[in-house]
Amino acid sequence: MKRLHVILDDREVDENPYQPDLWRIVRRYPLTSDVNFYQARAVDVDKTLTMDYLPGQFVMGSVLGEGEAPFSISSTPSRPGLLELCVRKMGTLTETLFSLKENQTIGIRGPYGNGFPIDKMEGKDVLIIAGGLGAAPLRSLLLYVLDNRDKFGKLVYLHGARTPGDMLFREEFMQLKEREDLECLLTVDKDDTGSWTERTGVVTSLFDEMGPIDAANTYAAVCGPPVIYKFVIQHLVKLNIPKHQILMTLERRMKCGIGKCGHCAIEYLYTCMDGPVFTYWDVLHMKELIGKGVSDNVIA
Amino acid sequence: MMILKMKKEDLSVFLETVKEWGELWGPARKGERVVFQRVDGLSQMDLKATRTIIPPKKFLYPQRFTMFDFDDKGYVERTEHVPNRILFGIHPCDIHGIQVMDELFLEEYRDPYYAERREKTLLLGHSCIPDDKCMCSARDTEFIAEGFDLFFTDLKMFYLVWVGSSRGHDLVRMRPELFNRNIGRDDILNYNEYRKWKKAQVQSGADFTGMPDIFELGYNSPIWDELAEKCLSCGQCTMVCPTCNCFNVVDEVELGTVEGTRDRFWDSCMFREYSLVAGGHNFRDKRVERLKLWYTHKLQAYISEFGEPSCVGCGRCVATCPVDINVVTVTKALREQEVGK
16 A cells, blocks of 8 residues: 555645636637637636646636536737637537626636647747637647747748638738748638638648748647648648657547546547647557548558 | 464454444345445355445445535535445455556546545455456456555465555554464465465456557457447446546536536446537547447556556456456457457
């Protein structure tokens, strides 16, 4: 029982890791017809200021009576004080969340997960590819790199959405196009407005338009609906970006966020603890990570 | 480790004494079945029974409990009165199972609900009589070296009593006159005979060697589809497995109020909703994917992570599955590329 005594006597962490803290919604507005943007501040002000996280991490969000679900963080730790989340109306929990107004509270605990390997990415070029709601976690990385611009090499941001109206943070990203310290390319599958000034086509078509990259020196970060991984990764591999430098952030059902409830297990990894950011190298030998079609029959 | 000797007839008195510390629970008959029940003493227990239906994990991690009470002011941790309990008659495989749970619940992000029950529960192990479903030899779990407070090995006339913790020693100190350290030549010979006898009892034919590779090679094997054809997705295997820890969490609300409870209960990866996310995407929609997850997790993934499978060889899945899918039949089918009848 030696080991157990060590564990039970270890009182360093007395807090209940399942305990949600109350956060107040300070601002919310729609980003698209079914995605809302939330800015929140902890009711206990110290918590807001001390919450330290990495781009790519997530929080468990509670809505009173509706339970808990994981939400990726859209804000960057380089701008502390407010936590920002993008929420798509998907089920009963998010429907109730949509009905909440400014000054109402939600439960938050976290941050959880590994996040992007910022330390390793420093000094390298960064290529970010977002599809649809995949922009939610990737915006955190994008803003982080912009806020620490001198620590990174070249920065390329590619973003695809179905229509202009479906593009998250459209205005914000349009403004980024004015900046000279990054390459920002936006595309939609279909322009139903007639006033779209950017490209039309699937997100992978942007690969042909972006400038040359130094593949061995590049980290690529991908997030989007399952369908985009297959095609985006094919391109990235063709560009010779090393497989362990192709990063993707994944979604799974989670009930705890701390490696206990089992739901997000993939082989011996937990998405909540070992992910949600995985490399393409992980995907190659974790067959369930992004499902059929991506890693099947890949040998070389 | 301290090993003491005790006369068999003194066990009853000893258990009577330790009841001062807490509730006494042990394996007892309930109709046809054997379950861990609260007992008054040794006479109510069935120490010959090979296995209880549900492993002792239920004491450390109840099937359903409330984590928080909530209202519009927030979430308040529910602290329930957890009684001191002495679990007597736990077999080596189940103690191995508890050690797997300890690792999961007590290391990173210590789970306070598990930890409290673990602290208030003393584990008094007892040697067992394996049956044809036991696989402990294939898993090296037929003996146990740690994880218990006391462990009683039945050597017919005597018990050899392993003292595994300071708290276990405190129980001994309640009746020190019942124990002695006069272990002689015969005791050593008897103990050695007992080990040989126990190893010889286990004949399930289970063979877990090479499993990570067999699983990897057989990932797309049609064997899985054949097994999934038979599987009922009833989830009983996960309920009776000593190392299945999955849980679900739901909020229960008092109608017409914002008050309620956040409850946690056992979940099963065999259930269709297990990997379902909001919006309707199900990462494991097909039964074959769920079946594969369970076996891969127990017998391949755990080896990759901890060097050994999380199966402790208790045989409960063998005894429980209504369609004969269990760690023995699945590993055999994968190895031989044929699903047994």
